[in-house]
Amino acid sequence: MTTDKTGAISTWLDEQAPAMLALLGELVDIDSGSYDKAGVDRVGARLVRFYAEHLIDVTTVAVPDFGDILRATTGPVRHSAGRRNYLMMGHRDTVFGKGEAARRPFSTRDGRAYGPGVADMKAGLVMNAFVMAALKRFAPEIPVVALMTGDEEIGSATARPYIEADAKCAVAVFNSEPGRVSGNIVTGRKGGFSYRFDITGKAAHSGVNFTEGASAIAELAHKINALHALTRVEDGMTLNVGIVGGGVSVNTIAPTASGEVDVRFVTNAQRDWLIEAIDAIMANSSVLGTCTKAVRDSDFFPLVPTPLSDGLTMRYLQVARNIGLDIAGEFTGGCADSGFAASAGAPTICGVGPVGGKAHTEEEYIEIATLAQRARVAALTICAMAQ
Secondary structure (H helix, E strand, O other), X not given: OOHHHHHXXXXXXXXXXXXXXXXXXXXXXXXXXXXXXXHHHHHHHHHHHHHHHOOOEEEEEOOOOOOOXXXXXXXXXXXXXXXXXXXXXXXXXXXXXXXHHHHOOOEEEXXXXXXXXXXXXXXXXXXXXXXXXXXXXHOOOOXXXXXXXXXXXXXXXXXXXXXXXXXXXXXEEEEOOEEOOOOOEEEXXXXXXXXXXXXXXXXXXXXXXXXXXXXXXXXXXXXXXXXXXXXXXXXXXXXXXXXXXXXXXXXXXXXXXXXXXXXXXXXXXXXXXXXXXXHHHHHOOOOOOOXXXXXXXEEEOOEOOOHHHHHHHHHHHHHHHHOOOOOOEEEEOOOOOHHHHHHOOOOEEEOOEXXXXXXXXXXXXXXXXXXXXXXXXXXXXXXXXXX
């Protein structure tokens, strides 16, 4: 890759900063909660139009209940002969319900942009789109895939097979979740899943027929203690029963109870151990006459650094330093699709999107200047690796 080409890419991306902000505003003003298929697909349609304007092909995988999966490609992308492609990832769904965009539409002030999903992760989608456009224009020989999914906030059940398939063919994966408030990227993430468990007991009058009952709430208490006892903070494994319910009246032995537990871990070996331990807790009853049904969902793999991903990190951070950014990699307890890519064996880094904070809240924001800035770093890193 010649200096002239990389210079042209940098100049063009800097010039596109107003267009990036305008596209971001359009996307933020479209409600696209995970269960709002029509809204998620509207965000996708706007991105497809952008890609078409830049002569970039996009294929669509229809998804019945959630947002369709979109896949933009530029350069000689292949799915054979080993790792060849560069993969940029992003999700179009948010945690916000219908009406949120109208209630607090896209806005800017004091160098920041605000609105539902602005950081997590519509700014990353915009950045990826402009990186793809720059590479199409100035480096069409580089094979790059931009994957745009629709159900990340609820566990990526439909997206996961497509993420893994593209990751298996990628020499490097860039997940454009927001950069940290510190400006750093993410080089390690926890994995996580949750269990919903429903306990059935036997009702009885708590004064007249106490011994005839089997308390589901008492069994719930035993399970909460057993689950929390699996926590090993020093090893990065945490369990939190955050939602509970049960019973029908204060003077009735509870016939039903339920709970939901959030589980976090840092390695796939820990994940396997925790699943086995939790399944054993759910299968055994401490209170005679109760039984439990449990379902595991929101199953994210961890992003575990490897020598290859460390090399990708070093390359990315060097490019950042070359344009005057003094940043580093850091670990976070949050989950993301990058864990699926990493678990498929691809060198993966995350949090390479524009810098932002307070995701999932009304104060969610990005630093506007980092839209073009982080686009430059991603594009130039891909160019450097493709030499």
